[in-house]
Amino acid sequence: MFKFASLLALVSLVPAVVNAAQPLYAQCGGIGWTGDTTCVSGATCTKLNDYYSQCLPGSSTPPTTTTTPTTTPTTTNTGGPTGTPAAGNPYTGYQIYLTPYYADEVQTAAGLITDATQKAKALKVAQIPTFTWFDVIAKVPTLGTYLADASAKGKASGQKYLVQIVVYDLPDRDCAALASNGEFSIANDGLNKYKGYIDQLVAQIKQYPDVRVVAVIEPDSLANLVTNLNVAKCANAQSAYKAGVTYAMQQLNSVGVYMYLDAGHAGWLGWPANLSPAAQLFIQLYKDAGSPQFVRGLATNVANYNALSASSPDPITQGNPNYDEIHYINALAPSLTSGGFPAHFIVDQGRSGVQNIRQQWGDWCNVNGAGFGTRPTLSTGSSLIDAIVWVKPGGECDGTSNTSSPRYDAHCGLSDAMPNAPEAGTWFQAYFAALVKNANPAL
Numbered sequence: 001m002f003k004f005a006s007l008l009a010l011v012s013l014v015p016a017v018v019n020a021a022q023p024l025y026a027q028c029g030g031i032g033w034t035g036d037t038t039c040v041s042g043a044t045c046t047k048l049n050d051y052y053s054q055c056l057p058g059s060s061t062p063p064t065t066t067t068t069p070t071t072t073p074t075t076t077n078t079g080g081p082t083g084t085p086a087a088g089n090p091y092t093g094y095q096i097y098l099t100p101y102y103a104d105e106v107q108t109a110a111g112l113i114t115d116a117t118q119k120a121k122a123l124k125v126a127q128i129p130t131f132t133w134f135d136v137i138a139k140v141p142t143l144g145t146y147l148a149d150a151s152a153k154g155k156a157s158g159q160k161y162l163v164q165i166v167v168y169d170l171p172d173r174d175c176a177a178l179a180s181n182g183e184f185s186i187a188n189d190g191l192n193k194y195k196g197y198i199d200q201l202v203a204q205i206k207q208y209p210d211v212r213v214v215a216v217i218e219p220d221s222l223a224n225l226v227t228n229l230n231v232a233k234c235a236n237a238q239s240a241y242k243a244g245v246t247y248a249m250q251q252l253n254s255v256g257v258y259m260y261l262d263a264g265h266a267g268w269l270g271w272p273a274n275l276s277p278a279a280q281l282f283i284q285l286y287k288d289a290g291s292p293q294f295v296r297g298l299a300t301n302v303a304n305y306n307a308l309s310a311s312s313p314d315p316i317t318q319g320n321p322n323y324d325e326i327h328y329i330n331a332l333a334p335s336l337t338s339g340g341f342p343a344h345f346i347v348d349q350g351r352s353g354v355q356n357i358r359q360q361w362g363d364w365c366n367v368n369g370a371g372f373g374t375r376p377t378l379s380t381g382s383s384l385i386d387a388i389v390w391v392k393p394g395g396e397c398d399g400t401s402n403t404s405s406p407r408y409d410a411h412c413g414l415s416d417a418m419p420n421a422p423e424a425g426t427w428f429q430a431y432f433a434a435l436v437k438n439a440n441p442a443l
């Protein structure tokens with residue numbers, strides 16, 4: 001359904017030419033693109049994926065060479081931070097690592113905001129931890145860079161560091177929508193390619209046993225299997241999604257990654273009729289994977305806009321008693337627990353600062369009026385919730401509003417979605433500026 005994140009460091013750069021034309025953050029290439037492929041001075045046309053190249057700040061210096069892992073991980077590895085999970089909340093006692101990639105995006109974006117007050121507020125976002133999305137295999141080596149940096153910072157400061165990642169590269173990804181279709185297809189050996197992606201993540205993580213890794217596993221995937229099997233692409237993906245998520249759980253468990261499986265949100269799996277089927281799916285997969293001890297629970301509201309605890313139900317939630325994330329979590333937890341699944345949660349509040357802004361609960365794309373929400377914290381108000389987190393890096397686009405794009409999804413053209421949106425995962429400056437302005441609590 002949504003987003004892609006982006007780390008552009010690894011993608012190839014197209015050399016800028018002298019008569020550059022496209023403005024900063026505009027499209028400058030991709031399948032079907034017929035416009036100008038050059039950028040204004042100070043920006044470089046950067047390939048983000050086959051569908052989209054974007055003018056990004058910086059000169060056309062070639063990217064730093066990255067090392068690909070040379071070891072082939074084995075399934076018998078018992079390494080990892082501790083070998084056995086610490087009892088309780090994995091965040092307790094750890095410093096969350098700030099991803100330099102997002103901090104750079106934010107700093108550049110703040111530099112483009114002219115109003116001094118808004119600029120100062122925008123700069124504060126660079127200090128707020130978000131998750132890094134590994135949405136294509138080419139980005140995986142970057143994880144090693146972050147882990148090395150976190151390890152060094154930990155040694156220098158005496159603090160223990162935690163790196164937050166999103167595992168997001170299943171074959172036939174985003175089976176019920178279009179905006180975040182991925183790089184692997186089931187028809188083209190996608191499941192094996194996905195296993196290679198997981199192996200590469202594991203190979204990186206194994207090298208830094210002193211750094212704790214927390215992962216959200218595959219946003220939307222299992223939720224799509226609960227409610228969207230009427231969509232042919234989802235029905236066709238069912239066995240590959242299950243096998244992929246099982247493999248991810250087992251392999252990431254072997255290196256001590258604390259995992260939260262994505263569980264949609266209140267307006268999706270929180271409908272009373274969906275709770276039990278959802279719980280049964282999570283329980284079944286977890287047991288079939290051998291009850292991996294580092295699976296800590298579920299992540300909810302990833303990249304969505306729901307409040308953790310709404311002061312009153314948004315009118316669009318009418319008919320669902322679980323009208324916010326805390327109601328959803330409280331309703332889901334008992335069936336998980338009785339089935340032997342660890343009922344602990346993290347909840348994304350990165351873009352949940354403003355409520356009652358959607359026309360339909362299912363609207364998920366660049367919703368107008370949204371603001372940054374509650375800051376990441378372990379003060380969650382619920383013993384079921386380990387942490388309030390920012391999973392979606394606010395400012396990275398959910399999907400393009402260009403109706404001619406191969407990845408155009410109609411949700412991104414709705415009247416409550418911000419217009420002129422670039423491709424999923426790329427920087428959306430106007431949206432970021434609005435998130436800053438509408439932040440609640442204020443920045």
Ligand SMILES: *[C@@H]1O[C@H](CO)[C@@H](O)[C@H](O)[C@H]1NC(C)=O
Pocket residue numbers: 027030031032033034035402403404405406
């Ligand atoms: C929309 O996408 C099409 C196909 O990629 C491209 O030719 C066109 O220039 C794009 N329009 C805008 C406004 O970016």
